[in-house]
Amino acid sequence: DIISAIIAGVLISVLTGFFLAGRSLVPIRKSWEKQQRFVADASHELRTPTAIIHAQTELLLRNPAHSIEQEADQIAAILKESNRMNRLLDNLLTLARSDSNQLQLQSSFFKLDELVQEIAERFRLLAETKNVTVRYAAEQPVLFWGDEGRIRQLLIILMDNALKYTPESGTVEIRTRIQTSFLVIRVSDNGCGIADRDLPFVFDRFYRGDQARSRAEGGTGLGLSIAHWIAYAHGGTISIESTVNEGTIVELRLPRKKYD
Numbered sequence: 001d002i003i004s005a006i007i008a009g010v011l012i013s014v015l016t017g018f019f020l021a022g023r024s025l026v027p028i029r030k031s032w033e034k035q036q037r038f039v040a041d042a043s044h045e046l047r048t049p050t051a052i053i054h055a056q057t058e059l060l061l062r063n064p065a066h067s068i069e070q071e072a073d074q075i076a077a078i079l080k081e082s083n084r085m086n087r088l089l090d091n092l093l094t095l096a097r098s099d100s101n102q103l104q105l106q107s108s109f110f111k112l113d114e115l116v117q118e119i120a121e122r123f124r125l126l127a128e129t130k131n132v133t134v135r136y137a138a139e140q141p142v143l144f145w146g147d148e149g150r151i152r153q154l155l156i157i158l159m160d161n162a163l164k165y166t167p168e169s170g171t172v173e174i175r176t177r178i179q180t181s182f183l184v185i186r187v188s189d190n191g192c193g194i195a196d197r198d199l200p201f202v203f204d205r206f207y208r209g210d211q212a213r214s215r216a217e218g219g220t221g222l223g224l225s226i227a228h229w230i231a232y233a234h235g236g237t238i239s240i241e242s243t244v245n246e247g248t249i250v251e252l253r254l255p256r257k258k259y260d
């Protein structure tokens with residue numbers, strides 16, 4: 001009986017060991033698959049601009065006697081695609097560094113209301129060309145503890161999306177308010193909105209709602225995943241509400257550190 005008890009004990013511990021080892025492999029496999037998909041998506045995204053630059057350069061070389069004026073369209077296409085590649089590479093680098101925890105926040109106290117105002121002014125000028133109104137409202141001066149460069153990057157991503165996905169004579173608004181120990185920033189627009197089927201995925205890397213339209217707008221599908229990373233790195237959250245053809249509200253909630 002003692003022998004059978006020992007055998008049963010050994011069997012149970014071996015089986016438990018196998019079970020636990022199998023379970024702990026699941027997250028590793030998942031992260032490996034995620035990494036593979038990321039590399040595949042990134043290569044795919046880089047292929048299009050590279051192909052366009054290649055084709056346009058070959059066309060230019062066919063007529064070496066042509067002037068720059070005659071080839072202006074081709075040169076403009078090369079410039080546009082190389083800009084797109086630069087943006088994509090910048091974004092990829094940010095995400096790769098955040099994955100490997102190489103990105104440290106450079107935090108300090110800064111005047112958040114002034115940053116928001118500066119960004120609103122910058123987008124007001126851009127929006128004029130599209131006849132879109134930019135509104136800005138800040139409740140009061142706010143000293144905020146965080147990485148100013150990253151918060152700027154985040155707000156630019158949100159404002160850029162709001163402007164990109166809002167048609168002529170629409171409105172984009174950025175509003176900040178303090179809610180006890182949180183700072184709440186809302187970027188809203190009355191643009192095309194996001195379909196219910198797309199909404200759960202918009203923070204995923206390379207996810208684009210309406211593929212054709214968002215690529216035509218120069219999107220990389222990485223903006224919101226970077227915005228998500230920056231919000232969480234600050235201990236905050238980011239959420240989206242949206243209705244098709246009515247508009248989108250992105251809400252950012254960031255914890256505040258008191259300034260004494």
Ligand code: ADP
Pocket residue numbers: 161162163165189191192193194202203207208209210214215218219220221222223224225248
């Ligand atoms: P992209 O570079 O394509 O804009 P993002 O990661 O910033 O990538 O956004 C992911 C998708 O979410 C976009 O392709 C778009 O479909 C949708 N989206 C984001 N912001 C808005 C907005 N303000 N209005 C409508 N759709 C939006």
